[in-house]
Amino acid sequence: MYGAMVLADLATPDATSGIWDWSYYLAQKYAGMFFQATLMTLAVAVLGTLIGFLLGFLVGLVNTTKIQKEDFILKKIFFVILKGIVMIYVEVFRDTPMIVQGMVIYYGLRQNDIMISTFAAGVLVTVLNTGAYMGETVRGGINSVDAGQEEGALAMGMSHFGAMIHVILPQALKNVIPEMGNTFVNNLKMTSVLNVIGVSELFLAAKTAGGTYYKYYESYIVISVIYFILCFVFNRIFALIEKKLKGREDYELATEYLDGE
Numbered sequence: 001m002y003g004a005m006v007l008a009d010l011a012t013p014d015a016t017s018g019i020w021d022w023s024y025y026l027a028q029k030y031a032g033m034f035f036q037a038t039l040m041t042l043a044v045a046v047l048g049t050l051i052g053f054l055l056g057f058l059v060g061l062v063n064t065t066k067i068q069k070e071d072f073i074l075k076k077i078f079f080v081i082l083k084g085i086v087m088i089y090v091e092v093f094r095d096t097p098m099i100v101q102g103m104v105i106y107y108g109l110r111q112n113d114i115m116i117s118t119f120a121a122g123v124l125v126t127v128l129n130t131g132a133y134m135g136e137t138v139r140g141g142i143n144s145v146d147a148g149q150e151e152g153a154l155a156m157g158m159s160h161f162g163a164m165i166h167v168i169l170p171q172a173l174k175n176v177i178p179e180m181g182n183t184f185v186n187n188l189k190m191t192s193v194l195n196v197i198g199v200s201e202l203f204l205a206a207k208t209a210g211g212t213y214y215k216y217y218e219s220y221i222v223i224s225v226i227y228f229i230l231c232f233v234f235n236r237i238f239a240l241i242e243k244k245l246k247g248r249e250d251y252e253l254a255t256e257y258l259d260g261e
Helices: 019-029 031-064 073-094 098-111 118-144 147-155 160-197 202-213 216-246 254-260
Strands: none
Touching: 019 031, 019 202, 019 216, 031 073, 031 118, 031 160, 031 202, 031 216, 073 118, 098 118, 098 160, 118 160, 147 160, 160 202, 160 216, 202 216
């Protein structure tokens, strides 16, 4: 899998070499492999988080949709069933480990003649896991918007759906974006469990490199540095985004001038 991406012209450390010598050697010799694995890790995390975020928004919308007394009976039945399905989905994926979810989904699909690739399975698991957690976050974000906002929109003639799209969700999104950043960083680290289904991410790369010389500890040091750099950079990026969303803090309310007159 990775054999073509190694360098053969490096001097192999001897028995007296220390941990850092071996870590540096493995990082150099398998640089191509670690680079490809980093791209795979980023691809799974980015796709899984973005699609999972959209799924989470749908879950949050379903959970916050109110069933009115005047609604048609078929509409009531539909939403009761839909809310039940969503509740089961959220509970299953929040209450089971991601590593188990990966095994069940990947091998379960293949046993039923659905020949899904390891990459697609990894993204699917990440999407479903993210959607379950983001669904609760979106629900909390929607509920954090003052109820008077929707009441005002309804009083102006908007439907519940229109009020949600044009009034509630834009405000809820601002509250949810920081958590989306945290979820993405968490997904970067959680991709490591997907090595059990053969996803060629960083942890599997470390096992492959370490197995060649039985230097697993040293290869895990290499990917620890890579994980740290990735998470550190993205944490700072999302911190800047969150700061931008908050807006300026040096403003003064107009009422202060009115009170002074």
